[in-house]
Amino acid sequence: MAKVITGVGCPYCGASCDDIEVTVSDDGTKVLEVKNACAIGNQVFHHASTPGRITSPRLRQPDGTYKEISYEEAIDRAARILVNAKKPLIYGFGSTNCEGMSAAGRVAEKAGAVLDNCASICHGSSFLAIFDNGYPSCTLGEVKNRADVIVYWASNPAHAHPRHMSRYSIFPRGFFTGKGHMGRKIICIDPRVTDTARVADIHLQVQQGHDYELFNAFRTVLHGGDIPDMVAGIPKEKILEAAGIMKKARFGTVFYGMGLCHSDGRNHNVDIAISMTRDLNEFTKWTIMAMRGHYNIAGPGVVWSWQFGFPYCIDMTKRDLVHMNPGETSSVDLAMRDEVDAFVNIGTDAGAHFPIPAVQHLKKHPWITIDPNICMASEISDLHIPVAVVGVETGGVVYRMDNVPIQFKKVVEPAGGILTDEELFDKIYERMCELDQEA
């Protein structure tokens, strides 16, 4: 008899849906059916039971091929690389649980490494803005139950977070929002006519790279000042109309994405969005939220801030003196400037995401990939250690984009007895301690 597991969390995008129903085979090894998830989420569950998964660590040979090795040997090699490097970099954590992140934190501290997560090339600029200017945010539950004006600024949930609009922002009927989308106004600000722009009541097609000027115009209007007839490609009356709707909201939320974080000015685009949110609170209740990409990419920020005092780009080379300064201690900058001499890619694909010169610099030194799947990073590394798929083969704590922790479930047994991220990092840590004692 097949078993149905309810209340399962989806380990894909930052919406971190926790209402998935998964039907598994009688022996608990295969996912048969997935309900409630979007097309991407559905695929993640099925992918775990696709034949051909790598179940044993692989070591690069002199002839360029991979040879299967034992976990014990892989752990020993990883520990030695971390101990011997002058400045190792441990980067990734796009797809793992908080338990794995915390275990990796202990390894990084022991190794005197730089510890960083995918926010570094994603919402890291949001962190910088938050350090500078605060974060007047809320939970997605508050948005669902209270918000009557939603702004999607430089984000496109229709594709990046497929169920965001239906679960949290536009369509759900909540306590004070019984009319669902009929009672909500949607403003989309994006240089492209995205599918999100198509469902919005107002679309302001801002000139690419000029969001900062547009925010400045909104703020000037909110402070009672006058603005030029055209700002960032948007006519003054359109800005006044949108500002008027925002002022009259009962509860509003700005959801922003990569368009702000990764156009010129990066953190300042978010910084001024936060300032605008603060200005709007002179009139009514407004909040702002980063559209975090992965299901638990808010996790390392929470876990490491508790462990080390910083959410990302954590330089622990001085051991007792932790230092963080993105631009210097951020993974891509370290790699571009050739500042590290060992690289651990965990739960992400730096091979695909980093600039080519950065990958070329990293490739001069030992490169370890820890990931359940074959990806570009696993194919160029010296050592590939497979691990269990979090949210499918192991559970754990996950922080949703609004920093709400959710307990994710395991639905099937790990393929071929592979280790979880937490088990693997704990073993690497133990081996490093042994090597320390031997020395």
Add this chain to the structure above:
Amino acid sequence: MKTVTLTMKNKPELILECNNVTPDAFAGKSLADIGRLEVYEGKFRAPLADYFEIAGEAGETAADTRIVMKGDCKRVKRIGQKMTAGEIEIEGDADMYIGGWMEGGRIHVKGNVDAFCGMAMKGGELLVDGDAGNYLGAAYRGDWRGMQGGLIRVKGNTGNDTATFINGGTIIVEGNAFIHVSTHGEGGTVVIKGDVEGRVGGQMVKGDVYVFGNIQYMLPGFKYMEDVEKEIDGTKATFAHYIGDLGERHPTSRGQTVYANLYVKA
């Protein structure tokens, strides 16, 4: 004034962090003691003498000590960090944080420097003959106290985030700046003699910015007031005076609202 000369003999494999290279750390020490000062290459700690040939003599006090750096220091960070007096001369390029948190004395870099130089500077003088990177004279992440005093002069260009959160002191850039000049500024003076692409004075509360060249994209939150005559760094000219950022909070003084001033050469 006595001089200690450091000549790079073994270049670091990665990068060298030399926050001990200051007149304050050298003053009153013998050459052997200076050579034993610690520097970092990643997590490895080593004596300064492993990397540099050290010659000359240090003064009794920081104010009486001059350091000359020769050879390739392009990958050396934090020279002159937190120095309070004395002089440093770097004959070529240097890396990040040169003169960061500096309180006094003088640093002269004859080549280029990278990002975060003169960070949160309180006093003294930083002179760069070449270009400077991003975050020149800016605040450390999350700190609202950027540059508070002193003078930074860059003869070449700078990147973005010049003088972020500045609240005192003067920065003069003789070339161009990219975007974000004096963002969140609450004081101080910034002079850009070349062009700026945009975002001058965004979220700025108080302070002065002078731009001699062109601002490609002016922020909508700045309002033209009148033309004024000014003498800036030896140049007498007419400037268009703007106030702003009208989207930001502003204090009042004697019943008058205080704005940031932007002067663009006519």
